[in-house]
Amino acid sequence: MPRVATTINISNPKRYGYDLRLDNILLRTAVGGGRDMVIQSTDVTEQGVNVKQNAEDFTTGIGRMFSRNNFSGGSNLDTAHRADGDAKDTKRFWDSKGVDVFDNDLGTSYSLSLLHTTVSNQALDSTDNDNHVAVAGTNIFVSNDETLYKSTDGGNNWSPQSTNLTAGYEIKGLAAHGSDLYITANNGSAGEIELLPTANATPGSSTQKMSAAIYDKIWSVKGQFLVTIGNAIHAYDGNTTVGSAIITLGTGETFTDVCDAGAVVLATASDGKIYSFKDISGTLTSKGQTEITGESPTCIVESQGIIFYGTKTAQTGSTTIGRLYRADLTVADDLYVLANNQLIKQWDEDSIDNAPYALYTTRDSVYCGIKESASTSYIWRYYLPTGGIARYWEANAGGNVYGICQVNEKFIFTVSASGVYTQSSVYEASGYLVLPAADFYTAESKQWVGAELSTESLPANTEVSVSYSTKFEALNNSSDSSYVTALTQTGGTGDNEVQVEEVSRYLIGKVTLSTTNTSNTPKVKSVQFRALPRPETVVAQIPINISDRVNRPGRKPIKVKGLGDALYNTLRDKEGDAVTLEIYDPNEIIRGVVERISYPVQSNTEVGSVVQYAIITVRGTRQNVVTDVTSTEVFGINALGLIRFGA
Numbered sequence: 001m002p003r004v005a006t007t008i009n010i011s012n013p014k015r016y017g018y019d020l021r022l023d024n025i026l027l028r029t030a031v032g033g034g035r036d037m038v039i040q041s042t043d044v045t046e047q048g049v050n051v052k053q054n055a056e057d058f059t060t061g062i063g064r065m066f067s068r069n070n071f072s073g074g075s076n077l078d079t080a081h082r083a084d085g086d087a088k089d090t091k092r093f094w095d096s097k098g099v100d101v102f103d104n105d106l107g108t109s110y111s112l113s114l115l116h117t118t119v120s121n122q123a124l125d126s127t128d129n130d131n132h133v134a135v136a137g138t139n140i141f142v143s144n145d146e147t148l149y150k151s152t153d154g155g156n157n158w159s160p161q162s163t164n165l166t167a168g169y170e171i172k173g174l175a176a177h178g179s180d181l182y183i184t185a186n187n188g189s190a191g192e193i194e195l196l197p198t199a200n201a202t203p204g205s206s207t208q209k210m211s212a213a214i215y216d217k218i219w220s221v222k223g224q225f226l227v228t229i230g231n232a233i234h235a236y237d238g239n240t241t242v243g244s245a246i247i248t249l250g251t252g253e254t255f256t257d258v259c260d261a262g263a264v265v266l267a268t269a270s271d272g273k274i275y276s277f278k279d280i281s282g283t284l285t286s287k288g289q290t291e292i293t294g295e296s297p298t299c300i301v302e303s304q305g306i307i308f309y310g311t312k313t314a315q316t317g318s319t320t321i322g323r324l325y326r327a328d329l330t331v332a333d334d335l336y337v338l339a340n341n342q343l344i345k346q347w348d349e350d351s352i353d354n355a356p357y358a359l360y361t362t363r364d365s366v367y368c369g370i371k372e373s374a375s376t377s378y379i380w381r382y383y384l385p386t387g388g389i390a391r392y393w394e395a396n397a398g399g400n401v402y403g404i405c406q407v408n409e410k411f412i413f414t415v416s417a418s419g420v421y422t423q424s425s426v427y428e429a430s431g432y433l434v435l436p437a438a439d440f441y442t443a444e445s446k447q448w449v450g451a452e453l454s455t456e457s458l459p460a461n462t463e464v465s466v467s468y469s470t471k472f473e474a475l476n477n478s479s480d481s482s483y484v485t486a487l488t489q490t491g492g493t494g495d496n497e498v499q500v501e502e503v504s505r506y507l508i509g510k511v512t513l514s515t516t517n518t519s520n521t522p523k524v525k526s527v528q529f530r531a532l533p534r535p536e537t538v539v540a541q542i543p544i545n546i547s548d549r550v551n552r553p554g555r556k557p558i559k560v561k562g563l564g565d566a567l568y569n570t571l572r573d574k575e576g577d578a579v580t581l582e583i584y585d586p587n588e589i590i591r592g593v594v595e596r597i598s599y600p601v602q603s604n605t606e607v608g609s610v611v612q613y614a615i616i617t618v619r620g621t622r623q624n625v626v627t628d629v630t631s632t633e634v635f636g637i638n639a640l641g642l643i644r645f646g647a
Contacts, residue, residue, distance in 0.1 A: 002563045004570050013584065017553045020542070020583045022594075022616070025570060028551070030543040030613035035603070039540045039588065039622075041533075063449065066438040066507070067528030068093065070110045071101040074388020076345065078475055080436040089436075091386065094475050098431025099513060101390045102365075102383045103523070111456065112524035114427040114513050118393050118411075120419035122149055122158035129357060130172055131414035133403030136198045137179035140407055142420050143171035148183070155412040155422035164206040165194055173218035175225060177238065184215040184227060191215035193227065193236070210240060219258040221265050222279055228255050233267060235284050246284055247275055257299040257359075261307060261329055264336045268297035268309060276336035288335035295323065299368070303361040304384055305329075307338060310368060312355030322347040322354035324368055324382070324389075344382060345389050349373065353400060358413070360404035367392070369401020369413055377401055377415050394428075395421045426518040432478055435509040438529065444537070444621075448502040450530035451486035451509075453494040459520040464489045465512045466527055470504035483510060503534060540581060540590055540618045544571065546600060547612035564600075564612055571597050571616060581618045592620015 003009075005026040010016055018026040031037055066080060073091030080089065093101070104110045124131055124144045132143045140151040141161065148171060150161040165171070169185035169192065176182075181196040192211040216228040218236070225236040232245035233255045249255070253271040264287055265277040274297055278287040295311035302308070306326050313321040324345045327338040347354035347370050356368040366382040379393040379401070393411060395401075397418030404413045411423045440446065453466050465488040474480040487498045507529055513522050546564045551557045574594045581590045598615040 002560050002566050004563075004566050015553070017551060018584070020581065022571070022574060022581055022618075023579050025574075027567070028545040030545040030611055032543075032603075032611065035543040035613065037540075037542045039538055039590075041538055063530050063532040064440055065528050065530050066435075066440070066509075067526055068435060069454075069526035071096075071112055071433065072104070072110050072383060072386040072388055074101070074383065074386065075390050077436045080438045081441045083441075088387070092388065092436065094434045094436050094508075095478065096390055096431070096433040097478070098394065098428040099433050100392075101433065102381065102386075102388070109525070112433060112511065112513065114431050114515060114521040115392060117424045117426055117428055117518075118395055118421040119424050120395070120397075120415075120421050121156060122151075122420040124414060124419050125417060127399075127417045128170075129400065129402050129416070130170060131402040131416050132171070132174040133358075133405045133412065133414055134174035134176040134181060135405050135407060136176040136181040136196075139181075139198050140405065140412060141174055141176075141181055142403065142414055143174055143183075145170050146185075147171075149420070154408045154410055155420065158420065161196070162206070163194060163196065164208045166190075166192060166211070172216045173227075175218040175220040177220045177225075182218055182220070182225065182238070184218040186214045186216065189214065191229075193218070195238075210242070213242070217255065221258060221260045222284075224284075226258050226265070226267070226284070230254075233258075243283075246277055247286055256297060259300045259302050259307075261302045262305070263329065263331070266300055266302075266307065266329075268300045270296050272296055274300065274309065274338060278336065288337045290338040292341075298355050298357050299359045301359040301361050301366065302329075303366055306384075308344075308359060308361075308366050308382070310356030310359060312353075318351045318353070319348070320353040320355050322356050322370060324356055324380075345380070347372070355400070357400050357402050358404045360406065362406060367404055367411070369404060369415075371398055371400050374398040377418075379404065379411065379413060393421075393423060395419075427515055427521045429516070429518065430512060430514040432510055432512045434475060434478055435511070435527070437472055437475060437506040437508050438531075439506050440531065443505055445503050445505055445534045446507075446531040447534050448500045448504065448507050448529060448531045450497040451500050452497040452528050452530075453487060453489055453511075454525040454527075455489065455492075455494050456523040456525060457493055458489065458491050458522050459515075459517070461517040462490075462515045462520055462522040463513075464494075464522050464524055465514075467510045467512070468500065468502070468529065469508045469510075470502050470506060472506050472508070474508050478510065497530065500529065507531070538590060538620065538622050539595075540620075542616050542618075543613045544616050545611070546571075546614050568597075568600060568614060571614065579618065579620075581620070589623040590618055590620045591623060592618050595619050 007024045013026050019029045020027050070091045073088045077092035100113045100115050103113045126145045134141045142149045148161040149158045151158045165185050168187045171185045173184040179198050181198050183194045191214040193209045193215050195207045195209050213229045218227045227234055227236045231249040231253050235243040249271050255267050255269050257268045259266050267275045272292050274290045276288040277284040295313050298310045298312050300309040308326050311323045325341050327341040330339045358369050360367045364384050368380050371377045375398045377395045378391050381392045382389045395415045397415045399416035399418045401413050413421050451466050467483040467485045469482040471482040474482050511527050546568045548559050548564045549557055575597050578593050595617040600614050602612050
């Protein structure tokens with residue numbers, strides 16, 4: 001049996017007339033009349049048509065759209081197309097700053113707009129966690145070490161409020177009860193509780209209720225009060241009686257927050273537990289505890305029957321990881337515990353105390369304050385209707401947020417060692433939203449061809465721009481130099497596609513809103529990008545010479561008895577195998593699998609010679625792209641079709 005030529009025994013295959021190799025097997029084609037070499041993309045089944053601007057639009061003939069017209073699903077989605085994704089993903093994005101993603105003022109659809117700025121009208125110098133906030137009647141109070149500040153106009157103006165606290169006593173807690181304000185204070189060795197009847201009191205008038213123990217924090221729940229003394233928590237009647245300790249923690253531990261959870265009162269503690277207290281005949285009694293393993297709960301609220309709590313975990317150095325959870329309150333054997341705990345968001349910037357220390361609830365949202373850098377803190381918003389979370393109001397100061405409230409539809413919050421921040425009536429000058437990386441479930445490169453923006457009619461002096469990056473790492477840097485501006489809109493409603501020329505697996509889109517008239521904001525309705533496939537998955541059908549006749553360039557043909565049978569049997573052994581197919585001229589490499597080898601075929605040429613050949617079919621991925629050609633004289637490639645994008 002003759003030996004089949006391979007790359008092992010022939011160093012220059014083209015010189016000896018070989019046209020291609022299959023792994024190391026050298027082969028000659030049988031291209032001729034009616035025997036074309038064909039390399040083409042895989043067949044495509046047309047996709048159904050959906051309404052334009054729906055997320056993940058399918059279209060026929062023009063590619064596939066990646067779009068967003070609703071951002072209410074919240075942030076922290078890094079890849080748009082994931083195997084374990086869900087329906088909520090079509091409303092999510094990666095990151096935002098300075099924009100309102102939950103804006104649905106029209107009550108019919110969501111839009112993207114600029115947020116209001118915040119202003120600081122009262123400086124705070126405390127670095128301790130005693131910048132508490134309380135709303136008593138129509139008055140707002142903020143504590144700062146020994147000083148109590150009061151605002152009567154919704155946080156616009158502040159003035160020191162006189163108290164009867166003993167000199168040198170720092171304010172440790174505030175609790176509003178109707179129009180009255182209760183204050184706890186101590187100097188480390190003694191403390192007191194004071195009642196400030198704010199409804200009809202003039203500045204400076206107050207009633208001191210108690211002076212004895214080292215009173216620390218205070219909360220108003222279920223018509224009574226809870227106060228902490230050292231590592232214990234006690235019921236307080238609001239007058240002169242402090243009950244026995246309900247729970248005493250270990251040495252050095254403290255209770256951090258309390259909330260009314262309906263059936264019970266919940267209290268977070270630094271020992272990693274959340275305690276439950278039930279009102280039994282007017283007495284709060286311990287009724288269970290939930291351990292948060294490896295974390296220290298810092299704050300807690302209830303909203304719409306759901307429990308939300310924040311935690312911190314100290315790391316090496318000065319980094320403290322902050323987390324926000326939601327959970328259900330359940331009862332078993334008359335004990336009340338938290339179940340179905342779900343992590344909403346984690347903050348873990350290096351060398352920063354990222355923990356949430358204050359939570360605040362409204363009808364549809366939960367708010368928490370987070371220090372994100374040495375110079376910036378934010379209020380984050382968790383939106384109950386969609387379960388999305390996003391960064392909201394910014395304070396240009398790097399401190400922890402220890403108090404949040406809302407008065408007259410304006411939010412007010414404290415930033416330690418900085419000030420009291422109040423939501424203003426003007427908009428941010430600019431803001432952005434970074435979309436998740438889109439790849440349509442495939443690792444193959446796509447030809448990105450278009451970008452489109454749809455807005456409400458833009459007010460004067462406002463602008464919206466759309467940019468993109470093909471660099472996945474740009475997700476974590478909104479100012480990355482790889483972002484390219486695709487379009488800038490300064491008027492009208494957009495709705496016109498502009499050309500994009502990028503070849504990449506991923507595309508990360510960014511929408512930037514800006515205004516020079518801070519009384520107005522642009523409103524974005526949708527943004528979309530369009531892609532066509534780069535044909536890389538192909539099927540190659542090649543006629544292979546399996547005759548005994550060997551044609552050699554510049555030399556007479558020779559006949560090698562049995563060579564055709566040897567070639568054919570060698571090829572049949574490759575059927576079903578993973579292979580590398582290389583065509584020498586023009587250069588083309590395909591890595592894939594041998595799908596089939598046809599039975600030998602004989603044909604008579606016009607000059608009367610007999611050609612024996614077999615068709616080999618290889619399906620795989622092209623490693624380089626060649627010119628589209630079809631010919632009986634040269635190696636041909638049929639017109640390339642579209643491939644299906646999708647799961």
